[in-house]
Amino acid sequence: MTAASAPALAISGLSKSFAGVKAIRDLSFTVPRGVTTALIGPNGAGKTTVFNLVSGVYGVDAGRIEVHGADVTRMPSRKRISTGVARSFQNIRLMPHLSVLENLLVGQHVRASSLADLVTPYRLFPNHRWKREARAALEESGLGRWADETVSALPYGVRKRIDLVRATLAGASLLMLDEPAAGLNPSETNALRDHLKALMAKGVTLLVVEHDMHFVESICENVVVLNFGEKIAEGPLSRVRQEKLVREAYIGTDEEA
Amino acid sequence: MSGYLTGVLVVLAFNVIAAYAVYLPLAAGQLNLGIAGFMAIGAYAAAFLTNEYMWPMWAAIPVGAALAGLVGILIGIPVLRTHGIYLAMATFALGQVIAAVFLNLEVVGGAAGYPVTDYAGPYVVYAAAAGVVVLMLLISRTRFALCLTAVKSDATVADLLGVSVRGVKVAAFALGAAVAGFGGALYAHHYSFVEAQHFNVLLSVFTVLYVLFGGTQTVWGPLVGAAFFTLVPELLRASDQWRYALFAVFIIVFMAVRPQGLVTASLFRLFRRKAEAA
Amino acid sequence: MLAQQIVNGLMLGAIYMLVAVAFTLAIGVLNFLNFSLPGLFMVGGMLAFGLMKAGWPFLLAAAGALAAAAFVSLLVERFAYRPMQGGDPEVPLVSSLGFLVLLENLMLIQFGSDQQAFPALLPDLNIRLGGLVIGIAQLISLALSLGLVAFLSWYLGATAAGRRIRTVAENPETARLMGIDIARLVPQLFVASALLAALAGILFAVNYQQVSPFMGEGVGFKGVAAMIVGGMGSIWGAVLGGLLIGLAEVLSISFIGADVVNISVYGLLLLILIVRPQGLVGRAPSREKL
Numbered sequence: 109m110t111a112a113s114a115p116a117l118a119i120s121g122l123s124k125s126f127a128g129v130k131a132i133r134d135l136s137f138t139v140p141r142g143v144t145t146a147l148i149g150p151n152g153a154g155k156t157t158v159f160n161l162v163s164g165v166y167g168v169d170a171g172r173i174e175v176h177g178a179d180v181t182r183m184p185s186r187k188r189i190s191t192g193v194a195r196s197f198q199n200i201r202l203m204p205h206l207s208v209l210e211n212l213l214v215g216q217h218v219r220a221s222s223l224a225d226l227v228t229p230y231r232l233f234p235n236h237r238w239k240r241e242a243r244a245a246l247e248e249s250g251l252g253r254w255a256d257e258t259v260s261a262l263p264y265g266v267r268k269r270i271d272l273v274r275a276t277l278a279g280a281s282l283l284m285l286d287e288p289a290a291g292l293n294p295s296e297t298n299a300l301r302d303h304l305k306a307l308m309a310k311g312v313t314l315l316v317v318e319h320d321m322h323f324v325e326s327i328c329e330n331v332v333v334l335n336f337g338e339k340i341a342e343g344p345l346s347r348v349r350q351e352k353l354v355r356e357a358y359i360g361t362d363e364e365a
Numbered sequence: 366m367s368g369y370l371t372g373v374l375v376v377l378a379f380n381v382i383a384a385y386a387v388y389l390p391l392a393a394g395q396l397n398l399g400i401a402g403f404m405a406i407g408a409y410a411a412a413f414l415t416n417e418y419m420w421p422m423w424a425a426i427p428v429g430a431a432l433a434g435l436v437g438i439l440i441g442i443p444v445l446r447t448h449g450i451y452l453a454m455a456t457f458a459l460g461q462v463i464a465a466v467f468l469n470l471e472v473v474g475g476a477a478g479y480p481v482t483d484y485a486g487p488y489v490v491y492a493a494a495a496g497v498v499v500l501m502l503l504i505s506r507t508r509f510a511l512c513l514t515a516v517k518s519d520a521t522v523a524d525l526l527g528v529s530v531r532g533v534k535v536a537a538f539a540l541g542a543a544v545a546g547f548g549g550a551l552y553a554h555h556y557s558f559v560e561a562q563h564f565n566v567l568l569s570v571f572t573v574l575y576v577l578f579g580g581t582q583t584v585w586g587p588l589v590g591a592a593f594f595t596l597v598p599e600l601l602r603a604s605d606q607w608r609y610a611l612f613a614v615f616i617i618v619f620m621a622v623r624p625q626g627l628v629t630a631s632l633f634r635l636f637r638r639k640a641e642a643a
Numbered sequence: 644m645l646a647q648q649i650v651n652g653l654m655l656g657a658i659y660m661l662v663a664v665a666f667t668l669a670i671g672v673l674n675f676l677n678f679s680l681p682g683l684f685m686v687g688g689m690l691a692f693g694l695m696k697a698g699w700p701f702l703l704a705a706a707g708a709l710a711a712a713a714f715v716s717l718l719v720e721r722f723a724y725r726p727m728q729g730g731d732p733e734v735p736l737v738s739s740l741g742f743l744v745l746l747e748n749l750m751l752i753q754f755g756s757d758q759q760a761f762p763a764l765l766p767d768l769n770i771r772l773g774g775l776v777i778g779i780a781q782l783i784s785l786a787l788s789l790g791l792v793a794f795l796s797w798y799l800g801a802t803a804a805g806r807r808i809r810t811v812a813e814n815p816e817t818a819r820l821m822g823i824d825i826a827r828l829v830p831q832l833f834v835a836s837a838l839l840a841a842l843a844g845i846l847f848a849v850n851y852q853q854v855s856p857f858m859g860e861g862v863g864f865k866g867v868a869a870m871i872v873g874g875m876g877s878i879w880g881a882v883l884g885g886l887l888i889g890l891a892e893v894l895s896i897s898f899i900g901a902d903v904v905n906i907s908v909y910g911l912l913l914l915i916l917i918v919r920p921q922g923l924v925g926r927a928p929s930r931e932k933l
Contacts, residue, residue: 203515217526230508396733468902566864577733616737
């Protein structure tokens with residue numbers, strides 16, 4: 109399969125244990141290019157572990173992971189971003205002492221890591237192309253006024269969106285978002301939704317872990333349901349939520365699903 | 366200029382160079398407690414070249430620095446597998462071993478010390494320190510400096526964004542070692558004498574102290590810290606024997622009140638904004 | 644002669660062992676590399692010397708020195724450890740070094756910078772065993788050190804208070820949830836590690852009959868080395884490391900020369916750190932901080 113026709117993410121036979129406990133067992137699913145997909149399931153089902161395996165924070169025990177047709181299973185974690193996969197963290201992982209702009213500049217690293225790029229004193233040039241690009245991306249997301257603020261001083265909702273811009277600047281074409289809407293108030297959730305839709309319109313494929321089913325419904329075409337590290341259902345949310353296994357998995361935890 | 370003032374300024378210049386040698390790896394989150402060892406490498410290597418091979422000072426000093434940097438790379442690769450307190454202790458041990466090796470190296474005088482034939486005057490020392498500061502300011506404006514901060518701040522995320530965490534760490538460590546070697550080589554040629562006993566743990570530890578005191582969030586911290594640590598004890602000279610005790614009390618109280626150091630990034634942005642507003 | 648040197652090495656090692664255990668308490672439980680401990684070691688030796696010079700009998704002078712060290716350690720806790728929460732992990736290192744400099748200079752002002760002779764307590768009392776000469780004072784201090792460490796190990800392993808301390812060492816968050824009063828436990832640990840360091844200083848003064856304001860530096864740094872060689876956070880690791888470092892020092896002095904001590908002692912430390920960073924008997928590190 110060529111990169112152009114390959115799915116954004118293809119996982120097959122994935123397994124991972126921690127200290128003998130199987131966190132993920134024989135998991136297979138694909139995220140077709142352009143199809144926004146949600147990964148849902150009760151707490152501890154292994155959703156974040158899937159993200160960690162795809163981004164390379166952990167190595168796999170068995171199975172295969174392909175991003176846009178490229179096998180990344182054994183690729184060192186820092187090289188995976190060049191295949192186009194980026195992720196966010198449940199607890200936002202921006203660099204707190206850096207300004208917003210500097211965080212975005214770190215995001216550009218994968219596209220600016222030649223020796224010449226590294227040793228150019230770009231900050232001496234007020235209008236250097238890297239800064240221009242980062243500012244433009246911020247303006248586009250309506251976050252322009254925060255550019256020079258220190259990240260640790262910003263509201264939660266703003267930080268979550270800056271995290272998104274950073275991933276976009278890395279050139280991500282497959283973006284894995286770990287609970288993007290958690291902790292946001294309704295207006296922040298709306299801003300996030302608009303932001304994600306704009307990304308989707310640009311051709312970025314999203315894989316989202318999320319508990320807010322209204323949010324999932326509003327942006328995702330497809331859902332994959334995990335329970336105890338196994339896939340128990342897959343398909344459109346309206347159909348999946350009728351399935352018996354899914355209902356059982358959620359009893360006593362999240363009545364919404 | 367009076368001899369006293371010249372003497373103080375020369376010490377300040379050496380302290381500034383040493384402070385940046387500690388700062389570079391620390392900006393990437395690695396505490397090098399063995400900086401004196403790398404100074405010793407630069408000092409002895411450069412002195413050896415001027416003494417035995419009649420090299421001119423301006424060639425011997427950079428080569429001494431480069432040699433210290435090279436040792437930094439070679440040792441950095443295995444040592445930087447450790448981190449946190451283990452790394453601090455490994456560099457600490459390294460500094461001790463290097464100084465002890467020179468102490469036993471008869472070809473450079475052993476414990477008796479090693480006189481150096483060439484002499485670098487105070488203005489050469491000032492210029493060299495200024496050069497190091499300018500170089501550091503330039504580095505702080507590059508993406509490399511951004512990578513250092515990223516690695517220190519969150520190595521996992523930096524890695525996932527494509528930063529070679531190990532590469533950045535080794536580079537910062539080796540560059541710091543080269544700066545230390547440069548300072549050591551210059552030291553040998555200014556005082557025209559090298560002795561291994563000078564490059565002891567306390568030299569390393571006090572240099573770390575300046576840097577942390579000044580603050581590691583911005584490139585100005587080490588400069589401010591070194592200046593403070595060099596000049597304030599001189600000003601306290603009136604109280605003579607109490608000065609170091611008073612100074613220590615000051616450090617303790619200061620770090621309790623302001624653990625992030627004197628100069629911080631946000632303080633800096635505040636200044637800049639005020640300057641722009643004015 | 645080898646056997647005699649081994650005995651001497653073990654005697655010196657017993658001092659390093661106490662210092663290493665003091666560091667272990669601070670690192671293993673509080674995650675704090677407490678550089679004021681070499682200063683407290685010195686306070687032990689110097690104050691015992693000073694009080695004896697003022698006419699106090701040895702045991703009273705030793706008790707006074709121990710009490711002073713414990714008090715200073717509480718100040719270290721208040722000013723170097725407590726404010727560190729939230730800052731850069733290197734910060735407490737700086738403040739605790741500040742205490743080392745302060746203590747050294749206070750002693751220097753009081754007693755001068757020269758090395759002073761500590762009175763011999765049990766002069767000429769030696770055991771001769773075959774060709775070996777073992778000083779009674781040294782033997783007592785070795786027994787005292789080992790006994791103390793054994794007691795500490797039993798205390799941490801078998802008593803309720805010990806279990807609380809180990810819970811804090813494992814995970815302070817869990818400990819808090821279990822209702823352990825960390826705010827009360829921490830100063831107690833500071834006092835305990837100060838007492839160990841100061842006692843080591845007193846024993847050093849008694850055994851080697853010399854004290855100076857800077858006596859803590861060399862011994863303190865070797866104590867840290869001993870702790871790491873043995874395995875950070877493990878009491879018996881600190882014992883093993885202390886004895887090994889003591890042996891390495893004495894043997895390299897007598898067979899190669901005094902100038903190579905730092906090469907062998909710190910070379911050993913460097914080697915261990917590269918090959919087996921968790922130390923000889925330590926577990927692989929799970930969490931760490933400076």
